[in-house]
Amino acid sequence: xxxxxxxxxxxxxxxxxxxxxxxxxxxxxxxxxxxxxxxxxxxxxxxxxxxxxxxxxxxxxxxxxxxxxxxxxxxxxxxxxxxxxxxxxxxxxxxxxxxxxxxxxxxxxxxxxxxxxxxxxxxxxxxxxxxxxxxxxxxxxxxxxxx
Numbered sequence: 001x002x003x004x005x006x007x008x009x010x011x012x013x014x015x016x017x018x019x020x021x022x023x024x025x026x027x028x029x030x031x032x033x034x035x036x037x038x039x040x041x042x043x044x045x046x047x048x049x050x051x052x053x054x055x056x057x058x059x060x061x062x063x064x065x066x067x068x069x070x071x072x073x074x075x076x077x078x079x080x081x082x083x084x085x086x087x088x089x090x091x092x093x094x095x096x097x098x099x100x101x102x103x104x105x106x107x108x109x110x111x112x113x114x115x116x117x118x119x120x121x122x123x124x125x126x127x128x129x130x131x132x133x134x135x136x137x138x139x140x141x142x143x144x145x146x147x
Contacts, residue, residue: 015129042131089125
C-alpha cells in the first residue's frame with residue numbers, strides 16, 4: 001500500500017485531481033454538485049474510488065449516474081465515501097464502522113494490516129491535503145437505498 005504523507009496546499013478535490021488515479025471521481029463530484037463543498041474548509045476524510053474502481057461498475061451504470069436527472073443519487077453515493085474529520089488509515093483501521101456524510105454507517109475491517117471500508121480495500125492511504133485526507137479504494141461503495 002502506498003502512503004503519501006507530505007502535506008499539500010491543495011484541497012482534497014484538487015489533490016485527487018493531481019494524483020491522476022481519480023479522474024472519474026472528480027467528474028462525478030462535479031456532476032453531483034459537491035465540488036464547492038469538498039473544496040471548502042472541511043476537514044474531510046474521503047475514500048475515493050480509483051478510476052479502475054469505477055470501471056468495475058456494471059456496464060452503463062456510471063453513464064446513468066452522471067446524467068443530470070440522477071444528481072441526487074450520485075451525490076448520495078459520493079457522500080457515502082466521505083466522513084467528517086481528518087482520519088489516517090491507522091485511525092480508521094481501529095474502528096468497526098464509520099458514519100458517512102450521507103448519514104449511513106459503513107463497516108470497517110482490518111485484516112492482515114489492510115483496511116477496508118464496506119468491502120473496498122484501501123489501495124493508497126493518507127494522501128494529505130489542506131482540508132483533509134484522501135484514501136484510494138478499489139471499488140465504488142453503494143449505500144443502502146432508502147425505502
